[in-house]
Amino acid sequence: MSKEIKRITVLGAGTMGHGIAQVAAASGYQTALFDLSEQALDRGLAQVQANLEKGVAKGKVSQEQMTAALSLLDGHTELELAVEDADLVIEAVPEVMELKKQLVEQLGVLAPEHAILASNTSSLSLSEIASAAARPAQVIGMHFFNPVHILRLLEIVVADQSSLATLEAVKGVGERMSRVLVVVKDSPGFASSRLGLCLGLEAIRMVEQGVASAEDIDKAMVHGYKHPMGPLRLTDLVGLDVRLKIAEYLHSELGSESFRPPQLMRDMVAAGQLGKKSGQGFYTWQ
Numbered sequence: 089m090s091k092e093i094k095r096i097t098v099l100g101a102g103t104m105g106h107g108i109a110q111v112a113a114a115s116g117y118q119t120a121l122f123d124l125s126e127q128a129l130d131r132g133l134a135q136v137q138a139n140l141e142k143g144v145a146k147g148k149v150s151q152e153q154m155t156a157a158l159s160l161l162d163g164h165t166e167l168e169l170a171v172e173d174a175d176l177v178i179e180a181v182p183e184v185m186e187l188k189k190q191l192v193e194q195l196g197v198l199a200p201e202h203a204i205l206a207s208n209t210s211s212l213s214l215s216e217i218a219s220a221a222a223r224p225a226q227v228i229g230m231h232f233f234n235p236v237h238i239l240r241l242l243e244i245v246v247a248d249q250s251s252l253a254t255l256e257a258v259k260g261v262g263e264r265m266s267r268v269l270v271v272v273k274d275s276p277g278f279a280s281s282r283l284g285l286c287l288g289l290e291a292i293r294m295v296e297q298g299v300a301s302a303e304d305i306d307k308a309m310v311h312g313y314k315h316p317m318g319p320l321r322l323t324d325l326v327g328l329d330v331r332l333k334i335a336e337y338l339h340s341e342l343g344s345e346s347f348r349p350p351q352l353m354r355d356m357v358a359a360g361q362l363g364k365k366s367g368q369g370f371y372t373w374q
């Protein structure tokens with residue numbers, strides 16, 4: 089393996105996948121975006137176009153950069169065609185271990201032998217995902233942040249099986265994508281989700297106990313600690329259902345009470361108050 093990475097395929101065109109594909113194409117990689125659903129693929133590609141147009145309107149992206157990025161991006165609904173020439177495949181399909189393992193196993197047959205397989209999972213064990221691969225040394229985590237074209241952090245998660253060559257190759261890709269890199273060992277919640285979620289869950293417990301309003305808890309962190317956004321607004325943006333799943337997983341894996349999901353969180357998810365995507369969370373969204 090260890091071939092220069094020129095072609096990247098992103099699997100899943102949802103919230104994360106379209107953003108990763110946008111950044112890959114904007115960094116000069118020939119990029120394929122794949123989704124099982126044609127509707128999701130069209131939505132993802134339209135979102136990339138809209139993001140770039142917004143960038144042009146704001147003067148952050150030139151017209152030439154936008155045209156160049158779009159010319160490097162193709163959409164696919166057939167996995168075989170999407171990955172046949174890939175040097176790096178980044179999966180951003182839903183956070184379900186069995187799904188990710190199944191995909192990685194399939195890629196052992198469909199992707200070129202030298203291809204690196206990266207997962208954008210925000211919490212699942214990379215070593216377990218790698219165990220399903222034909223070439224586990226070529227599996228690694230590339231954890232991007234939402235929205236990908238704005239937030240520059242890339243958390244590289246090294247599985248027990250990941251080789252040094254794989255790590256070096258994805259570091260190179262991250263640098264070319266102008267990311268700020270952190271390298272962490274595979275452990276539940278990595279560095280970012282573990283710390284970020286801890287703060288979010290404690291903030292929910294404080295609302296539950298009537299310590300302060302959601303707005304005031306957020307203001308305390310924004311104005312007292314210079315966080316760009318408070319933990320409850322962030323929970324609304326990520327989705328309470330998404331954070332609940334991660335909390336349940338970290339609670340079972342780490343055994344720490346800090347990760348026990350608060351009852352208020354469970355009640356809100358059961359009532360469909362999922363945050364921005366449902367219109368109601370700790371805030372009301374238009």
Ligand SMILES: NC(=O)c1ccc[n+]([C@@H]2O[C@H](COP(=O)([O-])OP(=O)(O)OC[C@H]3O[C@@H](n4cnc5c(N)ncnc54)[C@H](O)[C@@H]3O)[C@@H](O)[C@H]2O)c1
Pocket residue numbers: 099100101102103104105122123124125128129179180181182183184187191208209210211231232233234326
């Ligand atoms: N949303 C976030 O803020 C965030 C941040 C970092 C990491 N992540 C991680 O990124 C991954 C994707 O999350 P998301 O929020 O983009 O999800 P999403 O639901 O927005 O998108 C998932 C997409 O995958 C598609 N899909 C489902 N099964 C597929 C398959 N077998 N092959 C190809 N496509 C398939 C769906 O049609 C959908 O378009 C998850 O692992 C999640 O934990 C999410």
